[in-house]
Amino acid sequence: MALPPLAERMRPNTLDELAGQQHLTGKGSILRTAIENGKIPSIILWGPPGSGKTTIANVIAHTLNVPFYTLSAISAGVKEVREIIEIAKSKEKVILFIDEIHRFNKGQQDALLGAVEKGIITLIGATTENPSFEVNSALLSRCQVYVLKPLDGMVLIGLLHTALKKDEILQSKKIELKETEALVNISGGDARKLYNLLELVATQFSIPAKKDTKNEITDELVMQVAQQRTALYDKKGEQHYDIISAFIKSIRGSDPNGAVYWLARMIEGGEDVKFIARRMVILASEDIGNANPNALLLATNTFQAVNMIGYPESRIILSQCATYLASSPKSNAAYMAIEKAFAAVKKHGDLPVPLHIRNAPTKLMKNLDYGKDYKYAHSFESNFILQEFLPDEIKNATFYDPGKNAREDELRKFLKERWKDKYGY
Numbered sequence: 001m002a003l004p005p006l007a008e009r010m011r012p013n014t015l016d017e018l019a020g021q022q023h024l025t026g027k028g029s030i031l032r033t034a035i036e037n038g039k040i041p042s043i044i045l046w047g048p049p050g051s052g053k054t055t056i057a058n059v060i061a062h063t064l065n066v067p068f069y070t071l072s073a074i075s076a077g078v079k080e081v082r083e084i085i086e087i088a089k090s091k092e093k094v095i096l097f098i099d100e101i102h103r104f105n106k107g108q109q110d111a112l113l114g115a116v117e118k119g120i121i122t123l124i125g126a127t128t129e130n131p132s133f134e135v136n137s138a139l140l141s142r143c144q145v146y147v148l149k150p151l152d153g154m155v156l157i158g159l160l161h162t163a164l165k166k167d168e169i170l171q172s173k174k175i176e177l178k179e180t181e182a183l184v185n186i187s188g189g190d191a192r193k194l195y196n197l198l199e200l201v202a203t204q205f206s207i208p209a210k211k212d213t214k215n216e217i218t219d220e221l222v223m224q225v226a227q228q229r230t231a232l233y234d235k236k237g238e239q240h241y242d243i244i245s246a247f248i249k250s251i252r253g254s255d256p257n258g259a260v261y262w263l264a265r266m267i268e269g270g271e272d273v274k275f276i277a278r279r280m281v282i283l284a285s286e287d288i289g290n291a292n293p294n295a296l297l298l299a300t301n302t303f304q305a306v307n308m309i310g311y312p313e314s315r316i317i318l319s320q321c322a323t324y325l326a327s328s329p330k331s332n333a334a335y336m337a338i339e340k341a342f343a344a345v346k347k348h349g350d351l352p353v354p355l356h357i358r359n360a361p362t363k364l365m366k367n368l369d370y371g372k373d374y375k376y377a378h379s380f381e382s383n384f385i386l387q388e389f390l391p392d393e394i395k396n397a398t399f400y401d402p403g404k405n406a407r408e409d410e411l412r413k414f415l416k417e418r419w420k421d422k423y424g425y
Helices: 030-036 053-064 078-088 106-117 153-166 168-172 181-187 191-202 219-227 238-252 256-268 273-291 294-309 314-326 333-348 363-367 406-419
Strands: 043-046 068-072 095-099 122-127 144-147 175-177 215-217
Touching (some): 043 053, 053 095, 053 122, 106 122, 153 168, 153 175, 153 191, 168 191, 181 219, 191 219, 238 256, 238 273, 238 314, 256 314, 273 294, 273 314, 273 333, 273 406
Parallel strands (some): 043 122, 043 144, 068 095, 095 122, 175 215
């Protein structure tokens, strides 16, 4: 019998063995409390590959000790779903785990709906894609969505040491972890990728290890081993994420040649057109924004067009959009603005809305000075009048800082003319 891969051998079975995702599984967290109480709702686990979605489902199965069924959306269909639902009807409690639930079409998701709604099954879905786009709204409304984060460097290093300490195969090779930077960087927050690479590096060492010697893992050795691997595109595996990353970074770096090459790699590998187009819509706002507002319009139209056209013709539309985005001026000012605003919200909490810009639909509210002294901009020259729109505690905060490009220079000039030196424009 073939030995399971290291990632499977190291998969935790208990809450205390879990590494990372403390916001979900740490002591006192909502999900951990639900698991410990034996009453979990139907949930969707949304996060990048190797962040622990299947592991959390596995822990739930071992902790609750109830009938637990697993389906992969890649190979299962309505027939398999209905078979499990029929089994579940004769049992008190059944959990169904569906990996890559975003790959289920509407009909397959609808087959789950009634059973989830009636509590016949408790659904655990795992997805790397935004469930708002890929899970139909009726099913999504009946599930609690939990967001998983990529594992950070300290967690990954901890996993390496645990594997070397507990796995019998690695123990027999007397491995010493001299350096970890290459293992951590190449894995990119993905525990499965980390374990696969560690196991691959470990094959360089003999079993049993030579007496009184240590087999050392260094960054140089890891890079040598990693570069020997064939970089084939696999839309179900880690290359899917590496190549979409290369595609996005080529566009962000204003290189249309790199962008169209990685686009061709994805198309040749049969990547979902919606996935490619959706990422360009996000990029058009995150990395171009107001430096060229037409970028978002073209990307949105591209998303709609490729859904209507399909392969192979959609490759032309995708190429047009990718090269246009790559050739556009860049600005992340809109992205940075909302990030700064989120940080202010977290830091200062629920600051009260200034009275003069509150809504005053009732007499009581008017008596409490809601809306008092508000100045209607259109009643003034150039449709503008100086007044305060932020709470007193942050009244001079600047969230939006226009980028240094022709279009946003115009916006900066417009804002400076009106706000003078208030926001430092």
